[in-house]
Amino acid sequence: MATEAFYKTNINQDTLIRGPARLIIAGATIPMPDNLSDVVNLTAGGATPLWAVNTTGGFSDLGSTKTGVTFETNNTEETLDVDQILGDIAVMPTNWEASAGTQLADTSLEHMALAWEGKFTAEAVSPDGPRFRMSFGQPTRYKERKLIAIHQKDNGLLRGYFFRKVTRAAQASAITHNKTGEQISIPIRFRCLPDTSIADVDERFFFVLDQVGAVV
Numbered sequence: 354m355a356t357e358a359f360y361k362t363n364i365n366q367d368t369l370i371r372g373p374a375r376l377i378i379a380g381a382t383i384p385m386p387d388n389l390s391d392v393v394n395l396t397a398g399g400a401t402p403l404w405a406v407n408t409t410g411g412f413s414d415l416g417s418t419k420t421g422v423t424f425e426t427n428n429t430e431e432t433l434d435v436d437q438i439l440g441d442i443a444v445m446p447t448n449w450e451a452s453a454g455t456q457l458a459d460t461s462l463e464h465m466a467l468a469w470e471g472k473f474t475a476e477a478v479s480p481d482g483p484r485f486r487m488s489f490g491q492p493t494r495y496k497e498r499k500l501i502a503i504h505q506k507d508n509g510l511l512r513g514y515f516f517r518k519v520t521r522a523a524q525a526s527a528i529t530h531n532k533t534g535e536q537i538s539i540p541i542r543f544r545c546l547p548d549t550s551i552a553d554v555d556e557r558f559f560f561v562l563d564q565v566g567a568v569v
Contacts, residue, residue, distance in 0.1 A: 424451070458538050511562075
Protein backbone atom coordinates (compact mmCIF):
# COMPACT_ATOMS: atom_id res chain seq x y z
CA MET A 354 0.00 0.00 0.00
CA ALA A 355 1.32 3.42 -0.95
CA THR A 356 2.23 5.68 1.98
CA GLU A 357 -0.08 8.48 0.83
CA ALA A 358 -2.99 6.01 0.69
CA PHE A 359 -2.22 4.74 4.19
CA TYR A 360 -2.24 8.27 5.65
CA LYS A 361 -5.21 9.47 3.63
CA THR A 362 -7.78 11.21 5.83
CA ASN A 363 -11.32 12.30 5.19
CA ILE A 364 -10.86 16.07 5.33
CA ASN A 365 -12.67 18.82 3.46
CA GLN A 366 -13.85 22.41 3.84
CA ASP A 367 -16.43 21.28 6.39
CA THR A 368 -13.82 19.99 8.82
CA LEU A 369 -10.76 22.17 8.11
CA ILE A 370 -11.87 25.50 9.54
CA ARG A 371 -10.04 28.78 9.96
CA GLY A 372 -11.47 32.27 10.14
CA PRO A 373 -13.21 34.81 12.36
CA ALA A 374 -16.52 34.52 14.15
CA ARG A 375 -19.28 37.06 14.51
CA LEU A 376 -20.43 37.64 18.09
CA ILE A 377 -24.11 38.25 18.73
CA ILE A 378 -25.58 39.04 22.14
CA ALA A 379 -29.09 39.23 23.52
CA GLY A 380 -30.79 39.91 26.83
CA ALA A 381 -31.66 37.09 29.20
CA THR A 382 -35.38 37.43 28.45
CA ILE A 383 -34.97 36.98 24.67
CA PRO A 384 -36.13 33.47 23.65
CA MET A 385 -33.26 31.11 22.98
CA PRO A 386 -32.85 30.56 19.22
CA ASP A 387 -33.07 26.95 18.09
CA ASN A 388 -31.83 27.46 14.53
CA LEU A 389 -29.22 29.41 12.61
CA SER A 390 -32.09 30.91 10.63
CA ASP A 391 -33.41 32.46 13.86
CA VAL A 392 -30.28 34.60 14.02
CA VAL A 393 -29.08 35.19 10.47
CA ASN A 394 -30.90 35.54 7.17
CA LEU A 395 -29.86 32.40 5.32
CA THR A 396 -31.59 33.54 2.14
CA ALA A 397 -28.97 36.30 1.91
CA GLY A 398 -26.06 33.90 2.09
CA GLY A 399 -25.85 33.95 5.86
CA ALA A 400 -24.30 37.40 5.99
CA THR A 401 -27.28 39.60 6.93
CA PRO A 402 -28.33 39.50 10.59
CA LEU A 403 -32.06 39.38 11.17
CA TRP A 404 -31.90 42.32 13.56
CA ALA A 405 -30.99 44.53 10.59
CA VAL A 406 -34.42 43.65 9.20
CA ASN A 407 -36.45 42.91 12.34
CA THR A 408 -35.51 45.52 14.96
CA THR A 409 -37.66 43.73 17.55
CA GLY A 410 -35.45 40.64 17.39
CA GLY A 411 -33.49 41.68 20.48
CA PHE A 412 -30.06 40.73 19.11
CA SER A 413 -26.99 42.99 18.96
CA ASP A 414 -23.83 42.54 16.91
CA LEU A 415 -20.63 43.14 18.89
CA GLY A 416 -18.78 44.18 15.74
CA SER A 417 -15.17 43.47 14.80
CA THR A 418 -12.82 41.55 17.07
CA LYS A 419 -9.07 41.19 17.59
CA THR A 420 -7.10 38.04 18.47
CA GLY A 421 -9.99 35.79 17.45
CA VAL A 422 -12.81 34.36 19.53
CA THR A 423 -11.84 31.54 21.89
CA PHE A 424 -14.27 28.98 23.30
CA GLU A 425 -12.99 26.97 26.26
CA THR A 426 -14.31 24.12 28.36
CA ASN A 427 -12.78 22.64 31.50
CA ASN A 428 -13.70 20.47 34.44
CA THR A 429 -12.43 19.14 37.74
CA GLU A 430 -12.69 15.56 38.93
CA GLU A 431 -12.22 13.25 41.88
CA THR A 432 -11.02 9.68 41.92
CA LEU A 433 -12.46 6.81 43.96
CA ASP A 434 -10.41 4.04 45.52
CA VAL A 435 -10.64 1.23 48.03
CA ASP A 436 -8.06 -0.29 50.35
CA GLN A 437 -8.04 -3.61 48.52
CA ILE A 438 -7.05 -2.22 45.10
CA LEU A 439 -3.69 -0.55 44.46
CA GLY A 440 -5.03 2.14 42.22
CA ASP A 441 -8.04 4.25 41.40
CA ILE A 442 -11.17 2.30 40.57
CA ALA A 443 -13.29 5.15 39.17
CA VAL A 444 -13.19 8.82 38.36
CA MET A 445 -16.10 11.26 38.50
CA PRO A 446 -16.45 14.90 37.41
CA THR A 447 -17.07 17.39 40.21
CA ASN A 448 -17.45 20.64 38.28
CA TRP A 449 -17.86 21.74 34.66
CA GLU A 450 -17.22 25.19 33.19
CA ALA A 451 -17.25 26.88 29.79
CA SER A 452 -16.29 30.33 28.58
CA ALA A 453 -15.86 32.52 25.51
CA GLY A 454 -13.37 35.34 25.14
CA THR A 455 -12.12 37.92 22.66
CA GLN A 456 -11.07 41.54 22.30
CA LEU A 457 -13.66 43.96 20.92
CA ALA A 458 -12.15 46.15 18.22
CA ASP A 459 -15.31 48.26 18.08
CA THR A 460 -14.59 50.35 21.19
CA SER A 461 -17.91 52.13 21.57
CA LEU A 462 -19.00 53.17 25.05
CA GLU A 463 -21.78 50.60 24.81
CA HIS A 464 -19.22 47.84 24.32
CA MET A 465 -17.03 49.28 27.07
CA ALA A 466 -20.01 49.12 29.43
CA LEU A 467 -20.60 45.50 28.41
CA ALA A 468 -16.98 44.48 29.04
CA TRP A 469 -16.68 46.35 32.35
CA GLU A 470 -20.21 45.72 33.66
CA GLY A 471 -20.83 49.45 33.47
CA LYS A 472 -23.89 51.54 32.74
CA PHE A 473 -24.51 52.97 29.25
CA THR A 474 -27.00 55.73 28.46
CA ALA A 475 -27.74 57.72 25.32
CA GLU A 476 -28.53 61.35 26.14
CA ALA A 477 -30.44 63.11 23.38
CA VAL A 478 -30.22 66.47 25.14
CA SER A 479 -27.31 67.79 27.19
CA PRO A 480 -25.18 70.98 27.48
CA ASP A 481 -22.76 69.20 25.10
CA GLY A 482 -25.44 68.30 22.60
CA PRO A 483 -26.43 64.67 21.93
CA ARG A 484 -23.96 62.34 23.60
CA PHE A 485 -23.31 58.86 24.95
CA ARG A 486 -22.39 58.27 28.59
CA MET A 487 -20.77 55.27 30.29
CA SER A 488 -20.23 54.98 34.03
CA PHE A 489 -18.42 52.32 36.04
CA GLY A 490 -19.05 51.53 39.69
CA GLN A 491 -19.54 48.59 42.04
CA PRO A 492 -22.41 46.44 40.76
CA THR A 493 -23.39 43.69 43.16
CA ARG A 494 -24.56 41.28 40.44
CA TYR A 495 -23.65 40.41 36.86
CA LYS A 496 -26.21 40.84 34.11
CA GLU A 497 -27.22 37.57 32.47
CA ARG A 498 -27.29 37.41 28.68
CA LYS A 499 -27.39 35.00 25.77
CA LEU A 500 -24.35 34.75 23.50
CA ILE A 501 -24.17 33.43 19.94
CA ALA A 502 -21.12 33.16 17.71
CA ILE A 503 -21.45 32.53 13.96
CA HIS A 504 -18.59 31.48 11.70
CA GLN A 505 -18.93 31.33 7.92
CA LYS A 506 -16.79 28.63 6.32
CA ASP A 507 -15.04 28.97 2.95
CA ASN A 508 -17.89 27.10 1.28
CA GLY A 509 -20.40 29.66 2.58
CA LEU A 510 -22.01 27.34 5.12
CA LEU A 511 -22.30 28.38 8.75
CA ARG A 512 -21.31 27.05 12.16
CA GLY A 513 -23.04 28.56 15.18
CA TYR A 514 -22.27 28.35 18.89
CA PHE A 515 -25.32 29.05 21.07
CA PHE A 516 -24.61 29.81 24.74
CA ARG A 517 -27.82 29.67 26.78
CA LYS A 518 -26.73 31.81 29.73
CA VAL A 519 -23.58 33.91 30.12
CA THR A 520 -22.28 36.61 32.43
CA ARG A 521 -19.16 38.69 32.42
CA ALA A 522 -16.19 36.67 33.72
CA ALA A 523 -13.59 38.21 36.01
CA GLN A 524 -10.77 39.55 33.86
CA ALA A 525 -8.39 42.48 33.87
CA SER A 526 -9.52 44.67 30.97
CA ALA A 527 -7.53 47.75 30.00
CA ILE A 528 -7.45 50.24 27.16
CA THR A 529 -4.43 52.38 26.26
CA HIS A 530 -4.37 55.68 24.37
CA ASN A 531 -0.96 55.96 22.73
CA LYS A 532 0.56 57.54 19.63
CA THR A 533 2.03 54.23 18.47
CA GLY A 534 1.18 50.54 18.59
CA GLU A 535 -2.04 48.64 18.13
CA GLN A 536 -5.41 50.33 18.02
CA ILE A 537 -7.52 50.25 21.15
CA SER A 538 -9.41 47.02 21.80
CA ILE A 539 -11.41 45.89 24.82
CA PRO A 540 -10.67 42.46 26.32
CA ILE A 541 -13.81 40.62 27.39
CA ARG A 542 -14.57 37.11 28.58
CA PHE A 543 -17.94 35.52 29.16
CA ARG A 544 -18.59 32.77 31.68
CA CYS A 545 -21.19 30.23 30.63
CA LEU A 546 -23.67 29.17 33.30
CA PRO A 547 -25.89 26.08 33.18
CA ASP A 548 -29.50 26.64 32.29
CA THR A 549 -31.14 24.47 34.93
CA SER A 550 -34.53 24.80 33.24
CA ILE A 551 -33.19 22.31 30.66
CA ALA A 552 -33.90 18.77 31.85
CA ASP A 553 -31.12 17.17 29.78
CA VAL A 554 -27.85 17.89 31.62
CA ASP A 555 -25.93 17.46 28.34
CA GLU A 556 -27.75 20.51 26.89
CA ARG A 557 -27.44 23.04 29.70
CA PHE A 558 -24.33 25.02 28.71
CA PHE A 559 -24.38 25.46 24.93
CA PHE A 560 -24.96 23.71 21.65
CA VAL A 561 -23.31 23.95 18.22
CA LEU A 562 -25.07 23.84 14.86
CA ASP A 563 -23.14 23.01 11.67
CA GLN A 564 -24.74 23.63 8.27
CA VAL A 565 -23.86 20.75 5.94
CA GLY A 566 -25.94 21.89 2.98
CA ALA A 567 -27.58 25.02 1.60
CA VAL A 568 -31.15 25.91 2.48
CA VAL A 569 -33.51 24.62 -0.19
